[in-house]
Amino acid sequence: MSTVVGTRLLRREDAPILTGRARYVDDLVIHGAYSARVVRSPYAHARIVSIDTTAAAAVDGVIGVFTGADLRDEFAAPLPCAWNVTEDLVNPAHWPLAIDEARYAGDGVAVVVATSPVIAEDAAASVVVEYEELPAVVSLTDAVEERAQSHSELATNRCYTWSLIPDPDAVDAAFASAAHVVRERYVQQRLIPMAMEPRGVTVVPGPMGDDFTVYSSTQIPHILKVQLAIVTGIPEHSLRVVAPAVGGGFGSKLNVYAEEVLCLVLARRLGEVVRWVEERGENTLATIQGRGQIQDMELAADADGRITAVRVHLQADLGAYLQLVTPGIPLLGAFLYHGVYDIPVYSFTCSGYFTNCTPTDAYRGAGRPEATYAIERAIESLATAVGVDPVEIRRRNFIQPDQFPYTSSAGLVLDSGNYEAALDEVCRLVGYDDRRAEQAARRASGSRTHLGIGVSAYVEMCGLAPSRVLASLNFGAGGWEHAQIRVLPTGMVEVVTGTSPHGQGHETCWAMIVADELGIDPDHIEVLHSDTAISHLGLDTYGSRSLAVGGSAVYAACGKVVAKARTIAAHHMEAAEEDLEFSNGEFRVKGTPARSLSLQAIALEAFTAHNLPDGIEPNLTAEASYDPVNFTFPFGVHIAVVEVDEESGAVELVRYVAVDDCGTQINPLIIEGQVHGGVVQGVAQALWEEAVYDDAGNLRTASLTDYLVPSAAELPNIETATTVTPSPSNAMGVKGVGEAGTIGSAPAVINAICDALAPFGIHDIAMPASPARVWAAIQESSR
């Protein structure tokens, strides 16, 4: 049997989706289910004076209308934040429904339960809430300057300050003696993750009366179960959490949401099925948003443009409340502001602030796109200051292959990397010199359509995460992952994983790993996941961890299965274990190829247990909880080519070439898909997307008409290539690739636009680089 790993195996996940049989949470049909509708504050900040539910409760078909006060006793704890990044972090209690004060437009203040969604929608309009508007903090700057109080009970909007400055004196010295200093401010605009499937949850009370099944469009069924138990007081053994087919997450479904808790306590209280599905207009308000930072970035460099220090100060917009990982997101990038460069001195500080806007939390890349943006933009400015080409300045500063494993000035140990190779390859693929020649010719002709070429080199840290490192960062959970493998007496293999895929193809890929390790046809391997009744242990899917950590657990479990099978085989074949070789799913005695024993036969032997060696337990099963020894460090270099129409400011992305290194490749088809999708989300941040709030704190981009997720018509093909530098940190050498595309892409596009407009003296443009913004920048420069 030839190896499956490394091949472009088509996905087994596809058939149900393509024929319309895959069931997402809104597709689950449970007759007699009640529907919940949340009444939300239209104000960014308001005291809740009174809530009159009588009219709504009287509507035919309404079961009940509940306020935060009505339900207060249902909660044993508020909604959780799992990452207290500092000891003195301020975490105001966040209840599933606001009780005294609404703190963002969209904050839930009451919930209507009715016999159908449309009755609940109709009745919700009859709930009368009297608000007393309070001054609102509607921007990060407002929060930093304490122009208003985001929470009445908090004296300051500042939630925490965190810093990483290993050697403050060295920082000062480096900047004092620098030949070049780059000092710039970048804004990471708020983004709306906009998974195509809005969130939803259905809670089904069990027939025994005290247990519940929670179907939720979530990325984290295991973590959700634990947290629901804590918040509601329902013991874990009475809770089953199932993620059905989930229509995208990108971090926005890595959370514990008010509506999940509400449906559970309402189901408990009413003894009936309660379901809630959000409308898109609610999703933009009530599902976490991403990014939201102001970055003050400084580079010190010598006369040749060799960077001697990097100093970063971040202001982070946390939103109105701390959701599951809110305060930690900026910290996920804290160690990466040196990027792929050998920078000896490092300083990072970050302050997080509350605002009266939707809470922020993880969104594809979570901290690392922001870090990459800052260093990749700053190094462009350095290139200009020094007078060298952007590619050349990077070559001068790269960490070199012979420096790995490389301990960065931020304290990260980058285990492997070859950035120059990726840069060479992407330049070759895009025809860098030809593109520069084309640009020169275009400029010489006086054309008003300006060609720009932008480079972005990145390294990211993912494969979350070594548990000990999480401890040192005060994160509330570990970073291991679990797998169990059962070789059934029928010869079929069941793989139970703690990961929770929502489009990434884990079923296909884990089957490929097991197929190679056990020598079994992938079609005989079943991968089970996303149901806590089936997968008992796991830490779910986010942070590009599933392959590096979850896949490693699968791999480790395979090793244990083979080891156990070897002992049984040796016993049956009356040979020494070391005289047996295992290949293509069979054990053979070395030198006697005619005698073989298949894994399936061994599984049957293990099941019947008629003749097992002493000390061997029946059943050919094994499990592994794998705790990674380090993060993994995918890297890459991307190049974007844009055309900027001087007259209108319109920017067209005409080419995008990505060279990425995610280590050993399990399935190149899946890898390409992840890069395509990830790149487009970063390009979208650069060109189209922005969550815009008005002066009153209302979200103006609360729909897909106003929040501009691009279509195929706006984009070119995404050209991809890879280099392979296996990670030394795990047995398979894999790194993860889910977020890498997003991490590299936004700066490539902005660098390209600034490159196109360099003749105007334009070296920076805010994201998104809308036509209006670009045009304004051109007008400004001409004056």
Add this chain to the structure above:
Amino acid sequence: MIPAAFEYVRADSVDAAIAALTEHGDDAKLLAGGMSLIPLMKLRLATPTVLVDVGRLRDLSYVRDGVDHVAIGALTRHRDLEISDVLAQHCPSLQGVAGEVGDNQVRHRGTLGGSVAHGDPASDLPAVLLALDATLVAQGPNGERTIAVADFFEGFLETTLAPDELLTEIRVPKATGGWNYQKFNRRAQDWAIVGAVVVNNGSTRVSLVNMGSTPLRASAVETALAGGASIEDAAQAAAEGTEPPADLNASPEYREHLARVLVRRALEAAS
């Protein structure tokens, strides 16, 4: 997401539609393709209590050679305009602009009459009809009347159509000269931030999308061209007489600038 409740009346003839409109007055709205109305109803920004569905009136869907004009039934879908041989031959500008409306799915349902009657200055088709000096035919309880398109649009989502009238036909002149539509948006499926239509039919007509509360003729441009000005110079007057809105995508000043650029480009492409 679900509209407020309403009574549904299906009209099986123009007269039946008029009778229903007359009976229910301001409470009633006509439903043609629904591409403009239904999105508003889903957000509960429009809450008619009676909906008169005229979508079945298939005999109001036609594109006919009317000797000196092309007659188009009000319920002709954008898709049908897009593939019409009659329009290809006699009025390619209308055909071309129809292909720019929304996306394929919208064009399979949306109708010319519905789009015009909705009266949104950001719509594509009202602007080309304005450039063509089209004539609209409306029918009401008192019979039929014709309306010059220049007299039709009164304000944002306001037309001279009475609550008890429906459009039955749109007549466009045969205009086979050069034409061009410059639709500027950030995504292909979006409304125009600004649009400029140029139709050369004897004289050069220029109309603007999303530069005011109604579609507008760029009269100053037309006058300049008629007076012998170059395209470059004439286009400078594109924003005269306009009152462009401010929104997420553009300030009035930027829209005025875009109008000048797009009018120039449309004039160049149409010549």
Add this chain to the structure above:
Amino acid sequence: MTVNGSSQSHDVEPRTLLVQYLREDCGLTGTKIGCDTSSCGACTILLDGESVKSCTMFAAQADGASLTTIEGLAPSADQLHPVQTAFHENHALQCGFCTAGMVMAVVSLLEENPSPTEREVRLGLEGNLCRCTGYHNIVQAVLAASEAMR
């Protein structure tokens, strides 16, 4: 009306959207709801062979029409439509939520334009949003399907 070849007949409230009717009354949950502003195309089905956004129609408007949803696209239980096959072979889906609408939009697109250029494919899908794939493989799938169907 006829849905996927079968006659369907129900009494519904006038304000019932076609997508609700298909999902709830006909039990065909393959067609999805992804937005509330007719922007995303996840609800796309075929009405008399042409792509429409079922969220922007009332069920009553489809009375008497012949509808095809994703569940009715494959010619038989063990054979896929060439567009479905092309999506599978080109990894043109990840989470799958946009897929039903995307596939139906593609079927209609190829009906009207059997040999589209890449540009025509991209423009033809302007009304269908996907957050996972970046569209690259979707476009490849459409081009492959158009070849297979010639």
